[in-house]
Amino acid sequence: MDKKYFFVWEPEKLKQNQMYNAFSKVINEKNLQEKAEVIKSLFLGLTADTPVVKIMPEGNIYKGFAESDVETIIDNALNGKTSKFTCECGNKNSKVPEADPQSKQFKIVLRNAGYINPESIEDYIMRGGYSAVEKAVFSMTPDSLIAEVKASGLRGRGGAGFPTGLKWELTRREKDPVKYVICNADEGDPGAYMDRSIMEGDPHNLIEGMILGGYAIGSSQGFIYIRAEYPLAIERLEKALTAAREKGLLGKNILGSDFSFDIELRWGAGAFVCGEETALIASVEGKRGNPRPRPPFPSVSGLWNKPTFINNVETWANIPVIVEKGGAWFATIGTEKSKGTKVFAVTGKVKNPGLVEVPMGTTIREIVFDICGGINNGKKYKAVQTGGPSGGVIPEKFLDMQVDYETLQSIGSIMGSGGLIVMDEDDCMVDVNKFYLQFSVDESCGKCAPCRIGGKQILEILEKITKGNGEEKDVEKIKSIAMAMQKASLCALGQTTPNPVMSSLMYFEDEYMQHIKGKKCSTGKCKDLVSYTIISDKCIGCGLCAQRCPVTCISGEKRKPYLIDQSKCIKCGECYAVCKFNAVSRG
Amino acid sequence: MAISGKVVELDSKLVSFIDTWKGRPGSEIMILHKVQEVYGYVPREVAMEISREIGIPLAKIYGIITFYHLFKLKKPGKNQISVCMGTACYLKGGNDLITEIEQLLGVGVNSTSSDGLFSLELVRCVGCCGLAPVMVINGKTYGNLKKNMLPEIFAEYRNKEEGKANG
Numbered sequence A: 001m002d003k004k005y006f007f008v009w010e011p012e013k014l015k016q017n018q019m020y021n022a023f024s025k026v027i028n029e030k031n032l033q034e035k036a037e038v039i040k041s042l043f044l045g046l047t048a049d050t051p052v053v054k055i056m057p058e059g060n061i062y063k064g065f066a067e068s069d070v071e072t073i074i075d076n077a078l079n080g081k082t083s084k085f086t087c088e089c090g091n092k093n094s095k096v097p098e099a100d101p102q103s104k105q106f107k108i109v110l111r112n113a114g115y116i117n118p119e120s121i122e123d124y125i126m127r128g129g130y131s132a133v134e135k136a137v138f139s140m141t142p143d144s145l146i147a148e149v150k151a152s153g154l155r156g157r158g159g160a161g162f163p164t165g166l167k168w169e170l171t172r173r174e175k176d177p178v179k180y181v182i183c184n185a186d187e188g189d190p191g192a193y194m195d196r197s198i199m200e201g202d203p204h205n206l207i208e209g210m211i212l213g214g215y216a217i218g219s220s221q222g223f224i225y226i227r228a229e230y231p232l233a234i235e236r237l238e239k240a241l242t243a244a245r246e247k248g249l250l251g252k253n254i255l256g257s258d259f260s261f262d263i264e265l266r267w268g269a270g271a272f273v274c275g276e277e278t279a280l281i282a283s284v285e286g287k288r289g290n291p292r293p294r295p296p297f298p299s300v301s302g303l304w305n306k307p308t309f310i311n312n313v314e315t316w317a318n319i320p321v322i323v324e325k326g327g328a329w330f331a332t333i334g335t336e337k338s339k340g341t342k343v344f345a346v347t348g349k350v351k352n353p354g355l356v357e358v359p360m361g362t363t364i365r366e367i368v369f370d371i372c373g374g375i376n377n378g379k380k381y382k383a384v385q386t387g388g389p390s391g392g393v394i395p396e397k398f399l400d401m402q403v404d405y406e407t408l409q410s411i412g413s414i415m416g417s418g419g420l421i422v423m424d425e426d427d428c429m430v431d432v433n434k435f436y437l438q439f440s441v442d443e444s445c446g447k448c449a450p451c452r453i454g455g456k457q458i459l460e461i462l463e464k465i466t467k468g469n470g471e472e473k474d475v476e477k478i479k480s481i482a483m484a485m486q487k488a489s490l491c492a493l494g495q496t497t498p499n500p501v502m503s504s505l506m507y508f509e510d511e512y513m514q515h516i517k518g519k520k521c522s523t524g525k526c527k528d529l530v531s532y533t534i535i536s537d538k539c540i541g542c543g544l545c546a547q548r549c550p551v552t553c554i555s556g557e558k559r560k561p562y563l564i565d566q567s568k569c570i571k572c573g574e575c576y577a578v579c580k581f582n583a584v585s586r587g
Numbered sequence B: 001m002a003i004s005g006k007v008v009e010l011d012s013k014l015v016s017f018i019d020t021w022k023g024r025p026g027s028e029i030m031i032l033h034k035v036q037e038v039y040g041y042v043p044r045e046v047a048m049e050i051s052r053e054i055g056i057p058l059a060k061i062y063g064i065i066t067f068y069h070l071f072k073l074k075k076p077g078k079n080q081i082s083v084c085m086g087t088a089c090y091l092k093g094g095n096d097l098i099t100e101i102e103q104l105l106g107v108g109v110n111s112t113s114s115d116g117l118f119s120l121e122l123v124r125c126v127g128c129c130g131l132a133p134v135m136v137i138n139g140k141t142y143g144n145l146k147k148n149m150l151p152e153i154f155a156e157y158r159n160k161e162e163g164k165a166n167g
Helices: A017-031 A069-080 A122-128 A133-139 A140-152 A163-173 A194-201 A204-216 A231-248 A277-284 A313-325 A327-331 A364-373 A405-412 A431-445 A449-466 A475-489 A490-494 A500-518 A544-548 A574-578 B012-021 B028-039 B045-053 B059-069 B087-091 B094-105 B145-165
Strands: A004-009 A037-038 A054-056 A060-063 A180-183 A221-226 A262-269 A308-312 A341-346 A354-359 A381-386 A390-396 A419-424 A532-534 A584-586 B079-084 B120-125 B133-136 B140-142
Touching: A004 A017, A017 A069, A017 A313, A037 A069, A054 A069, A069 A574, A122 A204, A122 A231, A133 A204, A133 A221, A133 A313, A133 A475, A140 A204, A140 A313, A163 A204, A163 A277, A163 A308, A180 A204, A180 A313, A194 A204, A194 A231, A194 A313, A194 A341, A204 A231, A204 A262, A204 A313, A221 A231, A221 A277, A221 A449, A221 A500, A231 A262, A231 A431, A262 B028, A262 B094, A308 A313, A341 A364, A341 B087, A341 B133, A364 A381, A364 A419, A364 A584, A381 A500, A381 B059, A390 A500, A419 B087, A431 A449, A431 B087, A431 B120, A449 A475, A449 A490, A449 A500, A449 B087, A475 A500, A532 A574, A544 A574, A544 B094, A574 A584, B028 B045, B028 B059, B079 B094, B087 B094, B094 B120, B094 B145
Parallel strands: A004 A037, A180 A221, A180 A308, A221 A262, A341 A419, B079 B120
Antiparallel strands: A004 A054, A054 A060, A341 A354, A381 A390, A381 A419, A532 A584, B079 B133, B133 B140
């Protein structure tokens, strides 16, 4: 009989390891070590407030059980029966790695995450891991490997979408005997955690991709530039690298061939601009992460002035599958110009936030409504934001548009690294863009004037608008500063800083005008533009608002209309949220 | 110019770390991370000693420290509170959490409370967007936070501290 694996996940706020210990206790007490193994999982691809267990190889997921139920769950699993604690959210995506029409997901990059013990190289190998390295090293030339990647149509998943195979070829052509490969794991885009999940859930996948990249361009040294904010990912990668070295998959003469390659980790230290490749290279060299003008491109002169190529984590994670199944297979997935799948971190005002991996060309409606359950609390969809501080918004009218690099660009957003933030009617576009601008201004390295000064100027105008001092000419001013930044900034950070505000102006200009001309913010997010009043006709005098008011500025008698003292009100909106009779008006 | 002459005795863990990294290209940031792990921040005399050890001008070292957000020049509080300011947390009320923490602990962003118990900082996305809004204290993550959950959480850390003082 197959061994059963119990992947136990527990929310961080609960007592750690309680369920994990319960599972191991039962297994040890009943001497089931041969048949059952419990594994601590930090990621099952879903979020919940109670412990979750996923049983492999069946893929059944249970939640809502107590410690006393653990024994039954184990017995049932070993006897091929299911238990009653089924969790519907997870069952859908339990089959890998092929397309699952029911869930609309298709897992290539995340094929192993949550299904294997990420700290065990054996688990990865058991699922076909490292067979691509074996195949490449013994039966493919570097050129045929590059040809395979080119045939796959894979494009960089970091945002810009440059064809990966072409980038490899350009680096291979360079004559210098010393070349480097780098993995950009500095996932700095707020609201995005795809790369983190790959590194924590399936670190060997990334390592295997990099080994193949090293073989293709003729490099013997790779670096993973990883965020210091991801301690678990760092720990798992370190362990994975050691395990791979022990198995002869890294180091001198890999698998006995004459190809040698090793990987080192380098930590970032919290600088968004280091996602830009020339800045990243400076940071790996241990310096300040300032970008430099291109050309020369890193493929000609990169790390320590040697030919270098950089791919992001998700791009690397696609490589082993492409090598194993062939570029032609990969090219059957996706749209004409965007092949394969894309992982999105869906967050914000959505019912089931989490990671989804879908074929390119899936619509926003399918992602947000079919896979992630739609908008939370019955609110109305307003927009999704892709590409973070470099991206833009997608309004309702484009819900049925197929997502790929070109279509997103054509409507003023970008694919970005995969953050997909859902906004509802309560989110103010001006406020959200102020947030993104603040981010980009903080993160500007200050080297070139258009980015350093331009970002600050747009931010100040937005602040002025949200304070109620906006003028009509401000919109024109924003547009002209944005153009200067796009044309004159040194690197992508400055060039894309105006994107969120420009894209929201394209679709939500009336909301800006409402702030500027009407001095109103209908969502209540811009506190200087909102006031709360009680509609006396609707108020039944229950007094709940007065109880909730943190500054006790609501007064009145029971069963008579209450009153808000405007001079004391801090505009927190508690009264508006708590009133069951819609008797508090916001405007 | 790199510093000459010994400035301060370094922690032994740090010394052995420097020995393994010295001479390897691009080691500066890794060494500074280790300094911060050992001391909680980068004290000036340690930065001077590092400059001497690895032969890099102090100005270059300060250039690196001040460029990156994670490196601190001031000693943080005993308990470090980081409130996530990623987009999902922002949309779900991260700002309100900060105002509440500032009021509860009498501490401003990037500063330490007068009793030295807490320091508060904002961080860019800890990657737990599904749990937004999120706060991290000493590496422990608190998700799906509401304002009214904060006093209890802080009391826990206060009690721990008092327990230490009394025991």
